[in-house]
Amino acid sequence: MDDLLDQLRTSIGADHVLTEDADVAAYVVDWTGTHAGRALAVVRPGSTEEVAAVVAACAGAGVAVVPQGGNTGLVGGGVPDASGSQVVLSLGRMRRVREVDPVAGTVTVDAGVVLADVQAAAEKVDRLFPMSLGSEGSCTIGGNLSTNAGGTAVLRYGMTRELVLGLEVVLPDGRVWDGLRGLRKDNTGYDLTQLFVGAEGTLGVITGAVLRLFPATPRHATAWVAVPSVDAAVSLLGLAQQHAGVHLSTFEIANRQAIDLVLAHLPGASDPLGEPSDWYVLVELAGSASDTGLDETLESLLGEAVEAGTAVDAAIAGSPAQRSALWALREGISEVQKVEGATLKHDVTLPIARLAEWATTIGPRLQEVCPGVRLVTYGHVGDGNLHYNLNAPLADDRSDDDALRAAAADLTAAIYDSVAREAGSISAEHGLGRTKVVAAASYKSDVEVDLMRALKHALDPAGLMNPGVLVPPTQ
Structure with missing residues (x-):
């Protein structure tokens, strides 16, 4: 290992081969704080040629490489394991x-x-x-x-x-x-x-x-819409597609529990509507400078939605500042969850036509597993992707993190099983990383798993590229 470290220092410069605990600390734990490991070193090459030199040296020494970008992942795919024998390869200097x-x-x-x-x-x-x-x-x-x-x-x-x-x-x-x-x-x-x-x-x-x-799409028409249910949100999506066509760029959903967390913990956040609703949708149309009718299109579709009972109320952004405030309600959810104690994150996707029934039936099942668990649900209805996150129940106005941790495996199994029954996916956009690699394999056919392993072995026969991530281990 000393010879390898010397070779890496020669290849990319000693200042960019980090081995001290204080220097590597930020690279060996993920954004959620859930996944933490140890590294032989963190290397920070500055060019493709230097990356190639690092990878070749590690291959020659039989040392595994863990590529890392901004380290903002949620499934532990960019951090090393606990062995202390892997090299973290950070691309942070390559910003050209x-x-x-x-x-x-x-x-x-x-x-x-x-x-x-x-x-x-x-x-x-x-x-x-x-x-x-x-x-x-x-x-x-x-x-x-x-x-x-x-x-x-x-x-x-x-x-x-x-x-x-x-x-x-x-x-x-x-x-x-x-x-x-x-x-x-x-x-x-x-x-x-x-x-x-x-x-x-x-x-x-x-x-x-x-x-x-x-x-470029400099023109935007944005609204925060109260809807009575996920089923109503799906109906509103169809209406928006009919009215706006290619101009429909965003259709996000969030439940009231998620918005309550944002209002409680995000500085400056305020509820744009007078009365609370069980569900909300953020709708945005976007167009070129010549697309001057977006506001009228948005108003028309929302008016039809209210008449049909698909929407209950809506607030339309009248300025860039108001648009930013509406977006903050949606984008602040993930961050404020961390303030509320232990969180169990899920990133699932289902056929859009099955979203409403799934969301209606899975909630009561989870309450049976962990009474009082708080369902923090948000995501992208337009592509069937929900971030179905769970916050610990409250006990004496405090987060009962132990209760959530004790039930975590059963809660996750209930969600994954129900998604699989609907021909959905347990990972829509976050990847598998270390967190979901084994679980994902259990929902795939033997043929699919064999194909993944065959590809991995063909390109990486020594198994040194991010081992333990994405590809299920052989039994």
Whole structure:
């Protein structure tokens, strides 16, 4: 190990090979604080060539590599295990926007570029990079690609895999595959780009990407809508699609428990409606500078929804500040949950037509498992994805974290089993990481698991790329 560390220091500079506990502390625990490990070292290469040198050296020494972006993941996919024998490879120094081509509608970036900086680079040339996440100020493109991140714009623009045209990847043996071709059409073989998207660093290290840009959407019409049920929210989605068509960019849902947490803990948050509702929807239409009728379209569809009983009340943003305030209610949910004590997070997706019945039936089942558990539900109705999170019950006005922890396995099993019965997925956009890898395998066919293992073995026969993540272990 000393020889390997010396080789790494020679390859990328001693200042970028961290081994002291104080220096590595932020890299070995995830954002949730749930997953914590130990690392032989944290290395911070500054270029693709340096990444290749690190990976080749680790391969030669038989040492596992854990790629890490902004370390904002929720399933432990970017932190090392507890062995202290793995090298964390942080892409945080690789923050170069290599090229912006507004004519071709592409931007080429290093993997360590922060998502918000990609958005800003697109905006400078009057273009849009549409991916939007609550963590966009700290998550990186490499991590977004490796987890196939979703976000609030999936309804209109799709998941991350639909926003990428080409990749540059360091393979497990240290070789570099240069697939940075921004072509819209290329039928010359297997789609290798898509092979690495969503692979969570188990097949190689993404170091660069060609991403798609879209026409800018400076005009927005945004509303916060009270709806009586998830079923009503689904009906409102259909109405919004009929009225707004391609201009419908966001359709988010949240229950009252989630909003109560935001109102209690997010500074400056206020309820835009006079009376509380069991459920809320954030609807946003977006268009170009010439799309002047968005406000009228939004008002029309909401008026029809209220008449039909699909919506109870609505607040329409009349200014950028009001729009930001409505978005804060939705985006603040994940952060404020941490203030309320222990949380059990789930990221599920179901057929949209089954969302309402599922949400109605799973709640009472969870109350049987853990009486008083607080259901903090929010997500993206437009693509069937709910973040079905659970907060500990209250006992004497305090969070009973022990009760939630004791019931955690049974609560999760109840949710996963019910999702599987509806032909849904236990991970919609957060990935599997270390948290869900074994559970996911139990809901897949033997054929599917065998295919995943075969791909892993073909590209990483020594099993040194992010072991224990995504791909289920052999029995």
